[in-house]
Amino acid sequence: MNWQRVKSDRRAALVAFVALGLLLAAAPFLVGAGLGNGWVRILDFTLLYVMLALGLNIVVGYAGLLDLGYVAFYAVGAYLYALLASPQFGLHLPVWLILPLGALVAGLFGMTLGAPTLRLRGDYLAIVTLGFGEIIRIFLNNLDAPVNITNGPQGINLIDPIALGGVSLSQSFSLFGMQVPGIYAYYYLFLALALLIVFISLRLQDSRIGRAWVAIREDEVAAEAMGINTRNVKLLAFAMGASFGGISGGLFAGFQGFVSPESFNLMESVMILCMVVLGGMGHIPGVILGAILLTVLPEALRYIGPLEQALFGRVVVDPADLRMLIFGLALIVVMIFRPAGLWPSKTRRREFDSEPSVLEHEQEALYDASR
C-alpha cells in the first residue's frame, strides 16, 4: 500500500473520530435546542437500547445463540435496583453497589437459562428463552401475594434517581449560567457506559473467547473438535450478555423512577433482537445503527398524525396504531432485501455475496424443476 495514502487515511480517521466525539458531546444540546427536551429523553433511551443491543449481540451475534427472552435480564436488573433503592423495602443502597450486583445477579440468571438449554439450537432455543422471559414476567406480575415483593402489576414507584458522588442526576444543574435539566446528565452517564460496553465488545471480538464464540456460531461440532469447551464458552456468552442487560435494567429503573412488569414483555425482547439482526448481527457499528433506528423511528413516526391531517384533512388512523404497523412492514422488507442486515460486517457480507455453493446451485435447479 502507498505510504502517503496510509498517512492520509489515518488523518481522515482521526478527523472523523474527533468530529464524532464532538458531535456526541454536543448532541443533547443540539437536539434539545432543535427538537425540544422530549427528544433528549429519547436520546437517553436510545443509549440504553444501544447498551441492551450490544449485550444481546454477544449472545446472538457472536455466539449465534438465539435468545428471545433477553428482556428478562433487563427486568432482573431493573427490579433489583427498584427493590434496593426505593421505599418498597425502605432500602436506599448506593447505585455503585446496585449496578455491579445487578450485573452479577442477571449473569447468574443468564447461566440458569443457559445451563439446561446447552443442547438446543436455533428456533428451539428461541422458544425456550421466550418461555423463560414470560415466566419471569408472570412472576413479577404475581409476586405481590401472599408476601408482597414486586408490588404486582402496579409496579414499584418512587425509585431513587441515580446519584453520583451524592449529587442526584435527576436535578437540573447550571452550566455557564444556563439551567440544564437532569436528562442531560443522564445522557452523559449513559454515553460513558455505552462507550465502555462498545469498548468491551470490541476487545471481546478479537479475544480468544470472541473467536471461540464465532467458531461455535459457524460450526459447533468443528469448534468442539478444535478443542473449544463449548459448554463453558456458551455459558459465558449467556452470562455476559445477561450482565449487560442487568446493568441497563438498573440504569433504566433509576432513570425512569418507576418499574412495572409491563415494560418487560415479549415485544421488548423482540425489539432488541430486531435491533441486532436488522442492524447487522455481530457487527458493532451495525448493531448500534439498528438500536438508533429502531428507537428513533417509532418516535419519529408519531409525526404521521399532522402529515395525515395535511394530506387527508383529518387523522384517518391514529399514528400510535400506525407506527407499529409500519415497523412490522419494515422488518419484513429489510429481511427480504437485506437478510444479512443493514450494515453487515465485511466477512458476513462476503458470505452472502459470494457465489452460491454447488449444493445450493443444485437445490435451486431442483426447486426450479418442480415449479
Add this chain to the structure above:
Amino acid sequence: MDIFLQQLINGLVLGSVYALIALGYTMVYGILELINFAHGEVVMIGAMVTLAVVNALMASGVDLPGVVVVAGGVLVAVPVCMALGFAIERVAYRPLRRAPRLAPLITAIGVSIVLQNVAMIIWGRSYISFPPILPATRHDIAGAGVTDLQIFIFLLALVLMAGLVLLVQKTRIGRGMRATAQAPEIAGLMGVNVNAVISFTFILGSALAAIAGVMVSAYYGIAHYYMGFLLGLKAFTAAVLGGIGNIAGAMLGGLLLGVIESMAAGYIGDITGGFLGSHYQDVFAFFVLIGVLVFRPSGLLGERVAERP
C-alpha cells in the same frame, strides 16, 4: 373428585382447540423445518372475522338460529384465513427459503406485528364479546358439568383431526406432503410440485386455525387483537410436547397440554397452600415446554430433531 372430573372435561375441550392450532405448526415444521411464528395471528384473525360477521348479522336483525349465524361467520372466516396463510408463506417465507435461519424468524415476527396492528386498527383495542347465541345447556356428569358447546367443540375438533389424518394418508396431495417432508429435493425430482405442496400446507393449517379461533372465542365469549400470541405459544408448546413434525403428536400434545393446564389451575392453590394462585396458569405451558425441550427434545412421539442447527 368432581373437581378432577370437571377440570378433566375443561382440559380436554381446551386441549382439542390447542391440538387444532398445533397441527398448523407441526405440518409447516414437518415440511419446511420452520416455526411459523405468525400462526397464532391467523387464529386471531379467524376469530375476529367470524365475530365481525356474527355481530353484523345480529345488528341487521335477521332472525336466524344462532348456530346458522355462527356458521355464516365461519364460512367467511375460513376462506379469509386460507388466503392469509397462502399470502404469509408467499411474502414472508418463500423469498427467504435459502437465507440464514434468523431471517424468516424476523419476517414472521414482522407479519405477526402487522396482523395484530391491522386487527387493532379495524376492530379496536377493546375486547369484543361473542353474543350469547349458542345454547349453553349444561349436562350433569357425575357431579361435573358439561355444556353443549363444549361437547360440540370437542367432537368437531376430533372430526377435523380425523379428516386431516385421512387427507394426509389417503389422498394424492397428502402423499405429496409426506414426500416433501421426507426430502424436498427428491420429491421434486419425482414430480411433486414442492411449492404447491408448501402453499397447500399453509392453506390447510390456516383453515384449521380459523376454526380453532372461532372455537376459542365462542368458548370464552370474547376475542381480542392480542389473543393470538398466547394461543400460538401454547399450541406450539403442544406441538413440541407431542414431537414437532408429527401429526399424531400434535393432537396428543394438544390434549395433554390442555389437561395439564386445567389440572394445574384447579389444584395449584391446594398444592402450594395458597401461595401460588390460579393466575399462574399460563406459567405451566412454559414449564412444560422447557421441561420437554430439556429432557426429551424430540417430544413424546417425535424423532430426534433438536440438534438441527
